[in-house]
Amino acid sequence: MNSPYPGGQPPSGEPSPDGTPPRGSDSVRNDSDGAGARQVSGDQAAGPSGAGAEGNGQHLGDQGGGAPGYPDHSAQHRNGRPRLDPKPLWKPPVDPLQAGAFGRPGEVDGSFGARRAPAPVLLGAPPVPDFLGDAFGRPGGGGESLGRPPVVDAPDVEPEPPGNPWRDPNAGARLGPPALSADSAQAVEPVPAQRFTFRQALFERRLRPSAIIGVLIAALLVGAMGAVIGVFAANRLPAAVLDPAFQLATVAPAVSREPGSVADIAARVLPSVVSLEIRTGDVGETGSGVVIDGSGYILTNNHVISTAATDPSAELTVIFNDGQQSRVPGIIVGRDPLTDLAVLKVDVGNATVAQLGDSASLAVGDPVIAIGSPLGLAGTVTTGIVSAKDRPVRLQGGGSDTDAVIDAVQTDAAVNPGNSGGPLVDASGAVVGINTAIRTLGGDSSGSIGLGFAIPIAMAKGVAEQIIRSGTVQHSTMGVNARSATDGVTDGAQVQNVQEGGPAALAGIVEGDVITRVGERAVGNADELVVAVRENPVGASLPVVLMRDGREMTVTVTLIAE
Numbered sequence: 374m375n376s377p378y379p380g381g382q383p384p385s386g387e388p389s390p391d392g393t394p395p396r397g398s399d400s401v402r403n404d405s406d407g408a409g410a411r412q413v414s415g416d417q418a419a420g421p422s423g424a425g426a427e428g429n430g431q432h433l434g435d436q437g438g439g440a441p442g443y444p445d446h447s448a449q450h451r452n453g454r455p456r457l458d459p460k461p462l463w464k465p466p467v468d469p470l471q472a473g474a475f476g477r478p479g480e481v482d483g484s485f486g487a488r489r490a491p492a493p494v495l496l497g498a499p500p501v502p503d504f505l506g507d508a509f510g511r512p513g514g515g516g517e518s519l520g521r522p523p524v525v526d527a528p529d530v531e532p533e534p535p536g537n538p539w540r541d542p543n544a545g546a547r548l549g550p551p552a553l554s555a556d557s558a559q560a561v562e563p564v565p566a567q568r569f570t571f572r573q574a575l576f577e578r579r580l581r582p583s584a585i586i587g588v589l590i591a592a593l594l595v596g597a598m599g600a601v602i603g604v605f606a607a608n609r610l611p612a613a614v615l616d617p618a619f620q621l622a623t624v625a626p627a628v629s630r631e632p633g634s635v636a637d638i639a640a641r642v643l644p645s646v647v648s649l650e651i652r653t654g655d656v657g658e659t660g661s662g663v664v665i666d667g668s669g670y671i672l673t674n675n676h677v678i679s680t681a682a683t684d685p686s687a688e689l690t691v692i693f694n695d696g697q698q699s700r701v702p703g704i705i706v707g708r709d710p711l712t713d714l715a716v717l718k719v720d721v722g723n724a725t726v727a728q729l730g731d732s733a734s735l736a737v738g739d740p741v742i743a744i745g746s747p748l749g750l751a752g753t754v755t756t757g758i759v760s761a762k763d764r765p766v767r768l769q770g771g772g773s774d775t776d777a778v779i780d781a782v783q784t785d786a787a788v789n790p791g792n793s794g795g796p797l798v799d800a801s802g803a804v805v806g807i808n809t810a811i812r813t814l815g816g817d818s819s820g821s822i823g824l825g826f827a828i829p830i831a832m833a834k835g836v837a838e839q840i841i842r843s844g845t846v847q848h849s850t851m852g853v854n855a856r857s858a859t860d861g862v863t864d865g866a867q868v869q870n871v872q873e874g875g876p877a878a879l880a881g882i883v884e885g886d887v888i889t890r891v892g893e894r895a896v897g898n899a900d901e902l903v904v905a906v907r908e909n910p911v912g913a914s915l916p917v918v919l920m921r922d923g924r925e926m927t928v929t930v931t932l933i934a935e
Contacts, residue, residue: 382573485695549552564619633785638742639754644725646795648692648746649683649703649717661745661795662691662717663804665837671717672837673794674809676706678715679773682708691719707840709933711848711907713777713809714767714833716840727796730803732748732782732829732833735759741809743786743825757786757825765900766826768810781826788825797827807833832908849911849932853877857898858887863920865889866902880928883921889925890918906932 499511573579631637649660664670681689682705691703701719708715718816739759747753762785768777784797788811797806808829813822834925839846852875858867865887871878882888888896889904892915909915914931 374803395466409503423667433804440637478709502798557711598872603763613798633800635742635754635756636801638798640797641802642727642742642744642796642804643694643752643754645727646744646752648749648751649673649677649692650690650692651678651687652690653684653687655681659746659749659791660793661791663794663796664724665727665729666841667724667726669719669721669724669838670706670841671703671719672833673715673717674712674775674807675713675715675777676768676773676775677794678705678708678717679710681705682715683774689717691717692751693721693724698751707790707844707846709840709846710773710775711777712779712828712832712836712838712846713775714807714828714835714840728799728803729830729834730801730805732805732831735762735799735805737761740800741784741805742798743784743787743788743792743795744798745792745808747787747789747790747791749791751931753792754764755787757823759783759785760785760824763904765898765904766810767900778900778907779809779826779828780832780908781809782829784825784827785823786825787821787823789821791819792825805830848907849909849913849935850935851876851880851882851906851917851930851932853882853888855888855899855902857900863887863889865920866896877931878932879919880930882917882928882930885921886926887920888917889920891915 431699442817466775480805564694602654645664647662649662651660652656657678658677660673662673662677664672665672672791678689681687689703689705691701693699693701699721701721703717703719706716706718737759740758741758743755745753751868759782764781764783766781768775768779781803782797783890786797788808792808793810795808796804797808801804806829808827810826811821813820835845852872854869856868856869858865868877868882868884868886868888870884871882890896891902894901894910895900896905896906909932911934914929916927917930918927919927921925
């Protein structure tokens with residue numbers, strides 16, 4: 374399209390044919406606030422004086438015939454540009470229901486209703502309703518507002534004499550007479566009650582008949598209550614507890630102590646049982662022993678006399694159960710820590726000797742009697758049965774050098790500390806064991822719980838004979854050390870080391886072999902291996918059954934002295 378203007382652009386200030394604003398001018402800004410519109414040319418500068426570089430701004434409202442501040446609608450094209458009317462305000466539609474609820478009443482034009490005329494001010498009290506007047510009003514006839522007591526004329530009071538200090542405020546302080554007179558302070562003596570005798574009350578009628586009847590009834594009630602209490606107390610309270618002429622009836626003894634009874638056995642064995650006392654300074658120990666020979670040899674435990682054997686200052690005393698408690702010093706002949714046995718010697722004559730029995734003939738359940746001095750109580754006798762035989766028991770410690778493994782006789786006869794060294798006898802009174810050890814629960818429970826152990830007399834007899842003959846004891850050995858072992862099926866003693874050149878090494882026993890039998894005795898642990906070897910004499914050749922790499926082997930071992 375060809376432009377009618379040179380250069381294709383209209384002159385400055387004139388609009389283009391397509392309505393584009395003239396060059397050098399800005400868009401029109403309308404301030405439609407209800408007061409008028411203002412148009413300012415964009416060529417004006419924003420300086421303090423408001424003068425532009427090319428033209429001056431004009432207030433459209435000040436031109437033409439319109440009202441000041443409003444646009445002149447007669448000039449539709451001022452400066453060659455059309456003038457647009459302001460847009461009408463948009464109002465949302467009003468709901469008739471809301472208008473009826475919140476709209477202005479029809480008779481009210483403004484925001485507030487018409488001001489009401491002030492009511493006249495009424496002075497005075499409000500009128501009283503009739504019902505309140507009837508309830509609380511003054512009765513008819515008038516009178517005072519409040520009920521008051523009647524006025525009584527006061528009696529004539531004599532005027533105070535002149536000069537009364539109680540009425541004179543300027544009078545000085547002084548002492549006056551007491552508040553009460555001496556006559557009023559005197560106490561009135563009570564009138565004494567009239568007294569009369571029972572005869573006067575009955576025959577002279579000093580009391581009314583009803584009072585006399587009441588007294589008689591009260592006396593009868595008191596007497597009846599006393600009788601009831603007396604009967605109740607007689608049934609409840611004990612009779613007299615003292616009887617000077619009392620005497621129990623004499624009963625003939627009916628106890629029959631047949632030969633072989635516990636009393637008979639105790640009476641025969643007790644004289645051969647002695648108590649041992651070892652004293653070191655102010656410290657003392659006690660034990661038991663049994664006389665095994667008329668020459669004064671006494672058999673006891675090593676742990677009982679070990680203090681006397683190792684301490685030169687210790688004193689060993691033997692106390693006999695002869696009714697006089699004879700005390701004799703004892704001499705240690707010899708002792709064996711590997712069997713916990715020892716032999717003493719006392720210088721006495723005609724000593725009662727115990728009878729030695731056969732421990733091998735015992736059976737589980739046989740009655741036995743333990744005799745000794747538990748806790749220093751000499752001559753104590755307890756009974757029980759044989760609970761088990763051939764029970765390997767290791768004995769160590771206890772303040773001695775004992776390190777023994779015994780093949781014990783187990784009994785439930787009460788054995789306590791102090792019984793050690795005393796005899797365990799059978800039903801015939803023969804000694805079948807030497808009481809040696811007990812099993813306890815530990816802690817403070819150190820007494821018997823029915824688990825006592827005695828050295829079989831067969832072993833004790835052989836050891837005692839060797840001690841009396843030579844003062845020493847020989848024990849058999851095969852030259853191995855072992856520990857208890859099991860594979861869940863077979864129990865035995867596993868060899869830990871083999872003495873070089875010893876009987877086991879010569880027989881071909883090596884470390885790791887598990888020994889399950891020695892001679893005729895089965896071996897289930899290390900302690901059973903010890904007792905199985907020591908019960909055979911030195912030089913005996915025994916078959917030994919062992920397990921090696923799952924195979925059972927039998928070798929012959931010749932025992933030597935340990």
